[in-house]
Amino acid sequence: MIRHIATLATAALLASTAAFADFPDKPIRLIVPFAPGGVTDTSGRVVAEALSKRLGQPIVVENKAGASGNIGTQGVVNAAPDGYTLVLGFDGTLVINPHVFANFPFDSLKDLAPVGKIGDAVLIIVAHPSFPAKTLKDLIEYSKKQPGGVPYGTSGVGGTPHIAGELLNLQTGSKLNHIPYKGGGAAMTDALGGQIPLVYTAVAGASTHVKAGRLVPIAVSSRVRVPAMPDVPTFIESGVPDFEASSWVGILAPAKTPRAIIDKLNKELNAVLASPELAEKLATLGITATPGTPEQFAAQMKMDLEKYGKVVKAANIKAE
Structure with a gap:
């Protein structure tokens, strides 16, 4: 049987x-x-x-x-x-x-x-050239001193950049305030125009503007540096242990x-x-x-x- x-x-x-x-x-x-x-x-x-x-x-x-x-x-x-x-x-x-x-x-x-x-x-935080903080450490400290925090734009509520920004707040005590846009392009336009100081976005959407000097790269939230932007440090290198959000x-x-x-x-x-x-x-x-x-x-x-x-x-x- x-x-x-x-x-x-x-x-x-x-x-x-x-x-x-x-x-x-x-x-x-x-x-x-x-x-x-x-x-x-x-x-x-x-x-x-x-x-x-x-x-x-x-x-x-x-x-x-x-x-x-x-x-x-x-x-x-x-x-x-x-x-x-x-x-x-x-x-x-x-x-x-x-x-x-x-x-x-x-x-x-x-x-x-x-x-x-x-x-x-890979995601990246970029800033308008007029923004005073040029490193992630400075950004975190600067945001803590601002009464209303520092606004950052993303493609919308619940997207990975939004979640990554909130994760940074939880891990470091930074005060970044989320400004949702209807798409990453709209957020990028306002950052380029100086209407918003920061954008958390994909490297692909920011690289052209960074290379042209229209935006300043703060840090990438991958575990290792990005070949397309080898001079931009990671969050980990910038003092936030084990931070990875891609x-x-x-x-x-x-x-x-x-x-x-x-x-x-x-x-x-x-x-x-x-x-x-x-x-x-x-x-x-x-x-x-x-x-x-x-x-x-x-x-x-x-x-x-x-x-x-x-x-x-x-x-x-x-x-x-």
């Missing part, structure tokens, strides 16, 4: 493996839960193009924006777990939104299966997607991320390619959910 059961189990496993051997045999949809044209959207498209060549099937990018990424992502949560519908996962949606939205529509850890992380987008993007599938499919997608994703050509394309967007396993991606999601949850609670951040 036991031998018969074992034989059946082996046969089922072989049949399952054979069923996925031809995956994919039709086009794959990659849902980008944001509007076209941003860094997140562009990163998804360059990866999709390279990945489609490896898989031998088109990867069709579809933009489904709304609710800070919640709507498009939920659509993938509800899709068939067959590997043919994937989502471009963004840290703001997956590990920050669960804490800032009163009725978050899904469980980021249970309802999605990580395929792999694409990369990290935005990230990756690919996920619906929960219960067969492991054989996840493994194949991960293998091919890592192969394209290891390509110098693709790495260079991502670098121009301010993203550092980070090949890895689904387990590593899942572990980061879990860690960031816990870390940012504490910040959201302490700062009482709620979605607009």
Whole structure:
């Protein structure tokens, strides 16, 4: 009896493996839960193009924006777990939104299966040239002395730059006051015009202005310095131990997607991320390619959910 059961189990496993051997045999949809044209959207498209060549099937990018990424992502949560519908996962949606939205529509850890992380987008604090503090240490001390603190602009409430600014306040006692904008471009425009002294944003959005001398770089919040700005120190180097707050993007599938499919997608994703050509394309967007396993991606999601949850609670951040 036991031998018969074992034989059946082996046969089922072989049949399952054979069923996925031809995956994919039709086009794959990659849902980008944001509007076209941003860094997140562009990163998804360059990866999709390279990945489609490896898989031998088109990867069709579809933009489904709304609710800070919640709507498009939920659509993938509800899709068939067959590997043919994937989502471009963004840290703001997956590990920050669960804490800032009163009725978050899904469980980021249970309802999605990580395929792999694409990369990290480093964040930076930049200041208008007229701002008196030129280093992070000076900024922290200066903010403590201002009766109303010092305003800093970001792309909006609950975004990674907003959370990173509040994390800095919690760890150092600095008094940075968040000014949300409807997009990073609007915040950058006001910083360039001197209407606001500071902007916390992605390196890619600030590098041109920094190089032209229109903005002064204070520090990057990655663990190591950014090749595009090798002279700009990290928060850690500037005296804030273990401070790291980068935005990230990756690919996920619906929960219960067969492991054989996840493994194949991960293998091919890592192969394209290891390509110098693709790495260079991502670098121009301010993203550092980070090949890895689904387990590593899942572990980061879990860690960031816990870390940012504490910040959201302490700062009482709620979605607009």
